[in-house]
Amino acid sequence: MLEKVDFRRFLASFIKYLSDLYQIYLFVKTTGKASLKELLGYQLPKDIEKNRINLAISLKEKEYLSLFEFLLEKELEMKKEKRMKREMERKKKEEERMKRKKMKEERKRKEREERFKKTARKILGGNNI
Numbered sequence: 001m002l003e004k005v006d007f008r009r010f011l012a013s014f015i016k017y018l019s020d021l022y023q024i025y026l027f028v029k030t031t032g033k034a035s036l037k038e039l040l041g042y043q044l045p046k047d048i049e050k051n052r053i054n055l056a057i058s059l060k061e062k063e064y065l066s067l068f069e070f071l072l073e074k075e076l077e078m079k080k081e082k083r084m085k086r087e088m089e090r091k092k093k094e095e096e097r098m099k100r101k102k103m104k105e106e107r108k109r110k111e112r113e114e115r116f117k118k119t120a121r122k123i124l125g126g127n128n129i
Contacts, residue, residue: 008078015071022064024056 027039034053037043044052059067 008082009077011071013076015068015075018064018067018071021052021056022068023060025059025061028053028057030105059072063074 024036024039027036028034031038035043036049036052044047
């Protein structure tokens with residue numbers, strides 16, 4: 001199952017989840033309220049709301065910062081790897097295209113040479129060419 005996981009999407013989702021928790025952390029810290037209805041615009045079930053608040057306040061601001069730095073750095077590395085891979089694939093395709101072009105030109109050159117030899121044989125009447 002892990003082979004089919006798109007880690008870039010997973011990482012982006014995890015960063016979003018962490019952002020949501022941090023937003024809850026900041027809301028609770030600044031307002032002192034233990035209800036997320038004002039923040040979210042709707043009332044969560046009490047047990048889910050309590051779990052989210054407890055999880056959000058279980059991390060300190062420095063821990064959020066460290067997690068964000070780490071995750072964003074990993075996301076950037078993955079994007080760079082993808083860009084490099086795409087560039088390598090583009091270069092490979094270009095090399096293959098140039099190789100095919102060169103082979104086609106060589107084939108045309110040989111065909112012209114053969115036509116020249118054939119014409120020369122007809123004109124000169126010999127097979128020594």
